[in-house]
Amino acid sequence: MEFFLQQTVNGLTLGSVYALLALGYSMVYGILKLLNFAHGEVYMFGAFAGYGVLTVLGGSSAPLVPIWLMILLMFVAAVVVSSTIGVALERFAYRPLRNSTRIAPLISAVGASFFLQAAALLLFTANSRSYDAPNLIAIQTGIPIGPIRVWMVRVMVIVTSAVLMILLTLWVNRTRTGKAVRAVSFDREAAAMMGIDVDKVIVITFLIGSALAGVGGVMVGLVFGRVFHLMGFVAGLKAFTAAVVGGIGSIPGAMFGGLLIGFAEAYTTGYISSTFQNLIVFALLVVVLLVRPRGLFGREELVKV
Amino acid sequence: MTDSTPLLKLSDINTFYGQIHILQDISMEIRSGELVCLLGGNASGKSTTLKTILGIVSPRSGTIEFDGADVTDKSTSFRIGQGMAIVPENRRLFAPMTVLENLEMGAYLRDDDHSEDLEQVYELFPLLADRKSQLAGTLSGGEQQMVAMGRALMSRPKLLLMDEPSMGLAPILVEQSFEIIQQVHQAGVSVLVVEQNANMALSIADHGYVLATGRIVLADTAEVLTEHEGLKKAYLGR
Numbered sequence: 001m002e003f004f005l006q007q008t009v010n011g012l013t014l015g016s017v018y019a020l021l022a023l024g025y026s027m028v029y030g031i032l033k034l035l036n037f038a039h040g041e042v043y044m045f046g047a048f049a050g051y052g053v054l055t056v057l058g059g060s061s062a063p064l065v066p067i068w069l070m071i072l073l074m075f076v077a078a079v080v081v082s083s084t085i086g087v088a089l090e091r092f093a094y095r096p097l098r099n100s101t102r103i104a105p106l107i108s109a110v111g112a113s114f115f116l117q118a119a120a121l122l123l124f125t126a127n128s129r130s131y132d133a134p135n136l137i138a139i140q141t142g143i144p145i146g147p148i149r150v151w152m153v154r155v156m157v158i159v160t161s162a163v164l165m166i167l168l169t170l171w172v173n174r175t176r177t178g179k180a181v182r183a184v185s186f187d188r189e190a191a192a193m194m195g196i197d198v199d200k201v202i203v204i205t206f207l208i209g210s211a212l213a214g215v216g217g218v219m220v221g222l223v224f225g226r227v228f229h230l231m232g233f234v235a236g237l238k239a240f241t242a243a244v245v246g247g248i249g250s251i252p253g254a255m256f257g258g259l260l261i262g263f264a265e266a267y268t269t270g271y272i273s274s275t276f277q278n279l280i281v282f283a284l285l286v287v288v289l290l291v292r293p294r295g296l297f298g299r300e301e302l303v304k305v
Numbered sequence: 306m307t308d309s310t311p312l313l314k315l316s317d318i319n320t321f322y323g324q325i326h327i328l329q330d331i332s333m334e335i336r337s338g339e340l341v342c343l344l345g346g347n348a349s350g351k352s353t354t355l356k357t358i359l360g361i362v363s364p365r366s367g368t369i370e371f372d373g374a375d376v377t378d379k380s381t382s383f384r385i386g387q388g389m390a391i392v393p394e395n396r397r398l399f400a401p402m403t404v405l406e407n408l409e410m411g412a413y414l415r416d417d418d419h420s421e422d423l424e425q426v427y428e429l430f431p432l433l434a435d436r437k438s439q440l441a442g443t444l445s446g447g448e449q450q451m452v453a454m455g456r457a458l459m460s461r462p463k464l465l466l467m468d469e470p471s472m473g474l475a476p477i478l479v480e481q482s483f484e485i486i487q488q489v490h491q492a493g494v495s496v497l498v499v500e501q502n503a504n505m506a507l508s509i510a511d512h513g514y515v516l517a518t519g520r521i522v523l524a525d526t527a528e529v530l531t532e533h534e535g536l537k538k539a540y541l542g543r
């Protein structure tokens with residue numbers, strides 16, 4: 001029971017991060033029908049931005065500011081860096097190709113992904129860095145849940161992700177701009193005919209998706225410690241899988257898919273072996289797509305009316 | 306109702322899709338308070354004219370003036386803000402959004418309270434009030450037409466553009482649609498209605514233009530055009 005609970009908390013933590021990342025893939029796909037290959041790198045840069053703030057402010061062992069402020073500043077830096085990169089990607093890698101063939105922006109996305117990886121290699125070298133989080137937040141502090149104690153950082157990751165996802169859902173369903181995002185996703189020209197500034201809506205979508213990825217990057221650093229220039233690749237692949245499993249383009253789908261992949265990975269690691277974790281995740285993708293080609297939350301394509 | 310200032314004026318518009326010359330030297334005007342129809346057969350360039358007026362496509366040459374200002378180089382969003390609105394061809398509702406959300410998208414650029422306009426739309430189409438939470442994609446064709454019209458009216462337009470409102474509707478619904486268009490017109494909105502259904506359109510219009518392969522081939526009052534012997538045969542292919 002204790003072990004099971006532990007794995008469940010692991011799955012929830014991991015799943016929250018995948019969900020945050022999957023949202024970016026799904027929202028961008030929804031609006032541009034583009035797989036933003038460079039999204040994993042946006043997340044990686046967010047993780048490094050957090051590391052940068054941590055280092056400048058004294059590191060985990062001798063922090064110059066209170067821990068809560070430190071963590072807040074790390075998130076803020078990650079949001080700023082990641083959303084800047086995301087918006088720049090849209091502006092320079094995708095927008096110029098918006099009216100060309102569908103494959104062109106995809107190739108541009110792959111190129112941008114390699115470019116950002118190489119840039120990170122130059123900036124941060126190939127060494128992996130550690131947030132050294134146990135030092136930052138005493139590992140013993142945690143909330144007791146039944147027989148286990150849940151490390152504070154995990155509680156924070158899970159709660160923050162949940163809050164962000166609730167806010168995003170409210171935003172997209174209740175606000176004028178959020179509704180405009182849905183309108184543009186469904187029919188860009190009709191949305192323009194309503195006076196919606198389509199370019200602006202696309203920029204906002206990249207901004208939000210990238211900010212969430214940046215937050216995810218810092219979370220991973222806090223929970224798992226290590227950040228390195230290739231960390232966006234596998235995480236990106238899994239988050240993309242989560243988005244597809246959930247039904248790409250669907251916001252609740254991305255959230256659910258992320259959690260599902262997180263649990264699958266945690267239980268596989270816990271009960272089988274971490275060797276099989278990727279195998280299981282991608283097997284899940286294949287099975288879901290065989291049974292429901294549009295993903296779990298993917299709607300039957302609604303005809304444009 | 307009608308006064309002499311043109312609300313919309315197109316002068317020598319030439320629009321291309323790539324290399325293909327679609328609109329050729331189109332000039333037309335709609336005066337404030339008028340109901341004008343633009344007739345033409347399939348692929349004659351009717352929708353392209355409306356898209357050019359809205360700025361969805363840009364003309365290679367020519368000017369578009371709206372409400373006394375040159376808007377040729379302005380964005381679609383600017384033009385909508387100045388008082389244009391459209392009921393697009395095939396209605397183009399946001400299918401996964403509710404009826405109410407579709408109507409709200411019509412008022413997207415408005416920062417003021419638009420609850421009164423919503424009430425007016427519900428008054429015009431009482432059925433929509435009951436269906437406001439239904440997804441637009443699940444409505445019948447006639448109901449969708451109501452949402453599309455209501456959505457366009459939510460911006461309180463000065464000029465309402467309508468692209469083939471009769472398309473895909475049963476004759477009785479076509480008649481209802483045209484009655485609504487007349488009501489809207491009588492409430493003071495200038496209207497440009499694009500149609501292949503010449504009889505119906507001419508019966509409510511003040512003026513008409515006839516488009517054939519991208520050129521205006523006839524322009525006259527609705528009475529004269531109604532009397533025109535060869536109109537349908539020569540230009541509308543029926």
Ligand SMILES: Nc1ncnc2c1ncn2[C@@H]1O[C@H](COP(=O)(O)OP(=O)(O)OP(=O)(O)O)[C@@H](O)[C@H]1O
Nearest residue numbers: 322327345346347348349350351352353354394501
């Ligand atoms: N996006 C586009 N790219 C290239 N050609 C286009 C495009 N849109 C329209 N056309 C072409 O422009 C011409 C005029 O089209 P338009 O849609 O304006 O005709 P229409 O009069 O509205 O016809 P219909 O009655 O069938 O709606 C057609 O030959 C059409 O194929």
Ligand SMILES: [Mg+2]
Nearest residue numbers: 351352353394
């Ligand atoms: Mg047309």
